[in-house]
Amino acid sequence: MAMGMGPxxxxxxxxxxxxxxxxxxxxEMMRAAIMSTAPFAETIKWTNLVFxxxxxCILIRAEEQRVLLGFWRGKRLRAIEPRIKASxxxxxxxxxxxxxxxxxxEQVAHLAAAAHRLNAELGNPAARA
Numbered sequence: 001m002a003m004g005m006g007p008x009x010x011x012x013x014x015x016x017x018x019x020x021x022x023x024x025x026x027x028e029m030m031r032a033a034i035m036s037t038a039p040f041a042e043t044i045k046w047t048n049l050v051f052x053x054x055x056x057c058i059l060i061r062a063e064e065q066r067v068l069l070g071f072w073r074g075k076r077l078r079a080i081e082p083r084i085k086a087s088x089x090x091x092x093x094x095x096x097x098x099x100x101x102x103x104x105x106e107q108v109a110h111l112a113a114a115a116h117r118l119n120a121e122l123g124n125p126a127a128r129a
Contacts, residue, residue, distance in 0.1 A: 055124025
């Protein structure tokens with residue numbers, strides 16, 4: 001796996017299958033929680049597992065020592081999950097997970113539902129370019 005990049009995968013299933021250990025367990029749990037909350041379309045974009053709903057909404061990105069749960073409108077979700085760190089410009093935010101980070105499916109589902117609602121209300125976050 002290249003530094004900072006997720007596995008090279010053609011499909012969401014292949015992305016998860018390319019992971020191992022705690023990263024695979026965590027990614028599987030988060031993917032299931034996200035998909036249980038709203039009608040997201042899964043795709044691979046920028047070597048990440050991306051969940052689309054009125055534009056890009058959520059991503060899962062496995063790195064060498066961590067997994068990112070990223071939100072295109074993450075800065076707006078910090079009231080729900082203060083561990084989300086602002087990332088770059090716009091409203092991007094990431095929850096950075098290591099093996100020791102506590103996160104449960106209910107938290108992920110709650111964030112996913114809120115992220116889905118924001119894209120429904122505010123439109124495609126990628127359309128502001």
